[in-house]
Amino acid sequence: MARLKSNYESSAWARFLRWMKNGSGRMERDMVRSLEAEALPNGRSEERQQAIDSAREEREKRDRDNERAILDKLQSWSARRGSRLVRYAYRFAAVAICLAVIYVLLIAVSEEPMFGQADNPVNNEVSARYIEKGVQETGAVNIVGGMILDYRAFDTLGESHVLFIAACSVLLLLRMNLDKNGRPTREKLDAEADDRKYEPHNDVILQKVSNLIVPCLLLFGIYVVLNGHLSAGGGFSGGAIMGAALILYVNAHGLTKAGKHKLFGATVFKYVTFCALAFYALAKSYSFFMGANHLDSHIPLGTPGNLLSAGLILPLNIAVGAVVAWTMYSFYTLFRKGDF
Amino acid sequence: MIAWIQFIVGALLISVGVVVLALSVFGVYRFNYVLNRMHAAAMGDTLGILMVLGGLIVMSGFTAVSFKLLLTIVMLWLTSPVSSHLIGRLEIHTNEKLDRHLKEVKH
Numbered sequence: 001m002a003r004l005k006s007n008y009e010s011s012a013w014a015r016f017l018r019w020m021k022n023g024s025g026r027m028e029r030d031m032v033r034s035l036e037a038e039a040l041p042n043g044r045s046e047e048r049q050q051a052i053d054s055a056r057e058e059r060e061k062r063d064r065d066n067e068r069a070i071l072d073k074l075q076s077w078s079a080r081r082g083s084r085l086v087r088y089a090y091r092f093a094a095v096a097i098c099l100a101v102i103y104v105l106l107i108a109v110s111e112e113p114m115f116g117q118a119d120n121p122v123n124n125e126v127s128a129r130y131i132e133k134g135v136q137e138t139g140a141v142n143i144v145g146g147m148i149l150d151y152r153a154f155d156t157l158g159e160s161h162v163l164f165i166a167a168c169s170v171l172l173l174l175r176m177n178l179d180k181n182g183r184p185t186r187e188k189l190d191a192e193a194d195d196r197k198y199e200p201h202n203d204v205i206l207q208k209v210s211n212l213i214v215p216c217l218l219l220f221g222i223y224v225v226l227n228g229h230l231s232a233g234g235g236f237s238g239g240a241i242m243g244a245a246l247i248l249y250v251n252a253h254g255l256t257k258a259g260k261h262k263l264f265g266a267t268v269f270k271y272v273t274f275c276a277l278a279f280y281a282l283a284k285s286y287s288f289f290m291g292a293n294h295l296d297s298h299i300p301l302g303t304p305g306n307l308l309s310a311g312l313i314l315p316l317n318i319a320v321g322a323v324v325a326w327t328m329y330s331f332y333t334l335f336r337k338g339d340f
Numbered sequence: 341m342i343a344w345i346q347f348i349v350g351a352l353l354i355s356v357g358v359v360v361l362a363l364s365v366f367g368v369y370r371f372n373y374v375l376n377r378m379h380a381a382a383m384g385d386t387l388g389i390l391m392v393l394g395g396l397i398v399m400s401g402f403t404a405v406s407f408k409l410l411l412t413i414v415m416l417w418l419t420s421p422v423s424s425h426l427i428g429r430l431e432i433h434t435n436e437k438l439d440r441h442l443k444e445v446k447h
Contacts, residue, residue: 203429209422213415 140229140313148234149313149320153287156316157280159236160323164273167327174334203252210252217245225321228313235317239324246329250336269326276319283312350399357391364388373441374431378424385420389413 008014078086113120130147138146148156225238360383367380393413397406432438 203426205425206422209418213418 138229138313139311142229142231142234144232145229145234145313145317149228149316150311153284153312153316156320157277157284160277160280160320163323163327164277167269167273167330170331170334202254206252210248214245214249217248218242221245221321221325225317226314228317235320236324238317239321240328242321242325243328243332246325247332250329250333269330272326273323276322280316280319283316287312346398346401350395350397353391353395353398357388357393357395360384360391361388375428375441378427382421382424385424386417389416389420 117123130143130151134143134146135141138150140146140150221238221240221242223238224233224241225235228234228238364380364382364384367383368377371377371380390413393409397409400406400409435441
């Protein structure tokens, strides 16, 4: 960076670049230039200009022809020999890389301890503590729920933020064609109509079945979210079920009918995700503030096995479920070029 | 005695269902065109599932497990034909060379 320009011009790299650029035509060009210089003093100005122009055209044409000839030669060579060479090299490299990777993986597997041994590294004091004292410390019967939302809740907070950030960037990227008043432009509407040409419109069978199924799916999703600390499930899986139910509803009835429910607009999405994540962050910072081990957090754990137990896990599950459900739905509607 | 009858009936249902499922998988790989494949796949999704889960219901008797299995059957019978219907409809709507695949049926 600190190199001066004059130094750069005379450096080896710059000379190499100049040589690459000018190539073998340089000598000819010098000759032409000297001829031009000889022709210059005698002629009149127009003739001189004409001569210079024609000389330049000729020169450029010759350069182009040279270049094309070289390219043709290269191409024919690569068609005859080069491609075969590259193909062989490619095959050889692919087989070699495969063998190398297989070798490395097999070595790694053979170095691992046997499955199910008592002295394996996974059977350490951490997992022993989770299993032995998990119910007592977190109040969650579901050990996995207790782990991801209590012992390792900071990790889950990051995951929820990843979802939120992804949804925000999709919003930024796909909600573009809006005019000053926030309404979609003509182009966007045309593109959407073009996209929907082959969609099934008002399919009665799908509508009836989705009317039957969507409430059950939503209820099931809510059940999975609320029972995250009691049985298998939790915020992510329950939120995914609810989001899938909403997507099914949109597929069956179209965005215009679903869009009438303002519950699933962009504004509500923003408020819900923001509130859920803010609540999550506040709850987590509270528990960090209280010592980060939940032993003295003054939140009653309740009886393990009851619905209202396990302290903060239930509200955190609800927050995560809301974020996941709304994010899934908004992704779907945005990528469908919908009026989200 | 009743337990034996339950077991035999359930095993028969399950084996018939497995045969149907195997036939549907075979059909999915044997046929080339979407609608034909859909025909083969729908057989496994409805009849095969019904047979297998019905066998399990018969085996487990009147319990909560069999009620859940019944709900699974209802769910699959509701959703799978609808998805096949949508796939077929999409194919009819979008395939421009549909005539090539359809033979004229002579009565």
